[in-house]
Amino acid sequence: MNWTAKNAFVLRDANRDNTRMIATWLGIGRASSVAGVRAALNEQGIPWVNTIAADRAGHAFYADISTSPNVSAAQQAQCTPPPFVPLFAAAGVAVLDGSRAACDWAVDPASKVPGLRAPAAMPALVRQDYVANSNDSAWLANPHARFDTLDPLVGAVNVPQSPRTRMGLTEIARRLNGTDGLPGQTFTPENVQQILFSDRNFTGLLLADDAVGLCQAEPKVRLKSGETVDLQGACAALAVWDRRSDLTSVGAHVWREFWKRARLIPGVYAVPFDAADPVNTPRGLAADQPAVRAQLLQAMGETVQLLAKNDIAPDRPLGEIQGVTRGGVRIPLHGGQEFEGVLNKIEPGPLTPQGYVDEDVSGSSYIQTVTFDDAGPVAQAILTYSQSVNPASPHDSDQTILFSQKRWVTLPFSAAAIAADPALTTLKLSE
Numbered sequence: 001m002n003w004t005a006k007n008a009f010v011l012r013d014a015n016r017d018n019t020r021m022i023a024t025w026l027g028i029g030r031a032s033s034v035a036g037v038r039a040a041l042n043e044q045g046i047p048w049v050n051t052i053a054a055d056r057a058g059h060a061f062y063a064d065i066s067t068s069p070n071v072s073a074a075q076q077a078q079c080t081p082p083p084f085v086p087l088f089a090a091a092g093v094a095v096l097d098g099s100r101a102a103c104d105w106a107v108d109p110a111s112k113v114p115g116l117r118a119p120a121a122m123p124a125l126v127r128q129d130y131v132a133n134s135n136d137s138a139w140l141a142n143p144h145a146r147f148d149t150l151d152p153l154v155g156a157v158n159v160p161q162s163p164r165t166r167m168g169l170t171e172i173a174r175r176l177n178g179t180d181g182l183p184g185q186t187f188t189p190e191n192v193q194q195i196l197f198s199d200r201n202f203t204g205l206l207l208a209d210d211a212v213g214l215c216q217a218e219p220k221v222r223l224k225s226g227e228t229v230d231l232q233g234a235c236a237a238l239a240v241w242d243r244r245s246d247l248t249s250v251g252a253h254v255w256r257e258f259w260k261r262a263r264l265i266p267g268v269y270a271v272p273f274d275a276a277d278p279v280n281t282p283r284g285l286a287a288d289q290p291a292v293r294a295q296l297l298q299a300m301g302e303t304v305q306l307l308a309k310n311d312i313a314p315d316r317p318l319g320e321i322q323g324v325t326r327g328g329v330r331i332p333l334h335g336g337q338e339f340e341g342v343l344n345k346i347e348p349g350p351l352t353p354q355g356y357v358d359e360d361v362s363g364s365s366y367i368q369t370v371t372f373d374d375a376g377p378v379a380q381a382i383l384t385y386s387q388s389v390n391p392a393s394p395h396d397s398d399q400t401i402l403f404s405q406k407r408w409v410t411l412p413f414s415a416a417a418i419a420a421d422p423a424l425t426t427l428k429l430s431e
Contacts, residue, residue: 020045062131079103158275163341167202202341210285237314245336247319261299321355326397380408
């Protein structure tokens with residue numbers, strides 16, 4: 001966005017002077033029902049995140065009631081200077097012509113802030129079955145109640161969803177129709193925890209069989225560099241891979257590196273995206289297309305080359321490759337990356353001779369499951385990166401170890417439970 005003699009760019013911040021977030025979060029903290037959370041969101045203080053809530057009456061609530069410029073799709077189309085449309089569309093940036101008053105953010109009397117979209121014009125949904133979101137558009141918070149008319153500044157519709165979004169919706173459907181191998185057809189904290197930490201890899205489940213068939217048919221490939229690479233070891237690891245990103249999953253790293261490359265191939269899918277079936281499409285590898293087949297083999301060859309460069313065998317379990325070190329002790333981490341489609345999202349750095357060992361690994365952070373019994377909420381949680389950044393603290397790695405072991409911390413909720421906590425300490429402040 002360089003300024004020129006003809007064009008200057010100015011930023012307008014939808015969150016400028018947003019002290020409303022204090023009232024919003026205070027209202028959420030005081031809420032005892034989904035209706036109370038919904039009312040708190042009317043303060044228009046949520047800066048950018050989704051809100052999901054459930055109450056003991058069985059209401060499931062999703063909302064993207066956050067600070068959003070009140071700019072419609074039509075206004076955006078009319079007000080983006082034509083020479084910049086391709087550039088800004090590719091960057092996902094909304095740019096309006098500041099020389100025309102008609103391009104200013106529209107003022108809705110129902111909004112507390114002139115120029116922001118009113119809460120009633122933002123996506124919100126209350127269901128008796130479920131709502132879900134995995135850092136994607138509001139479009140498919142529930143596929144049975146789609147938000148098909150979102151303005152672009154609020155969220156995309158009729159576009160391919162992330163593999164993790166598709167994995168989440170797939171797991172929900174499997175749970176509700178009882179096809180996930182777990183008892184019953186309802187959600188409990190226990191089976192939610194099992195589903196999350198099963199570390200099922202959506203793209204692996206969807207596509208790995210096709211990749212195995214390809215490399216079994218053509219076990220060697222000549223790379224663009226001229227080097228000929230043997231694919232048999234990687235192919236064998238993918239063949240026995242359990243399609244999970246668990247500590248014991250042999251070959252999970254082979255899939256990660258292959259799909260990181262293969263997903264960028266134009267026309268890679270055998271079945272293209274269908275907006276009428278966004279959970280199940282796109283799918284399949286278009287290995288019958290010569291150009292795609294050649295590039296898929298190149299991606300597999302580059303994966304083998306990368307593993308050899310870092311001296312990492314294809315038949316090693318993920319837990320030996322992915323982890324963090326705290327206090328000189330290595331802690332293996334299960335989970336997979338966004339583009340793989342693993343609900344338990346782990347985003348480490350690139351592969352090295354030591355594996356995926358980025359100490360700033362991100363993804364799953366604070367994880368919590370909650371239900372209600374006659375006494376009130378029952379919550380278990382884990383803070384994956386632990387509570388302290390001080391290496392000398394016992395809380396520098398304690399919960400990271402628990403996360404690695406798929407163990408949870410039961411949170412005290414009532415005053416009696418808090419008082420009974422043997423780790424309780426009290427700090428009194430005065431002035």
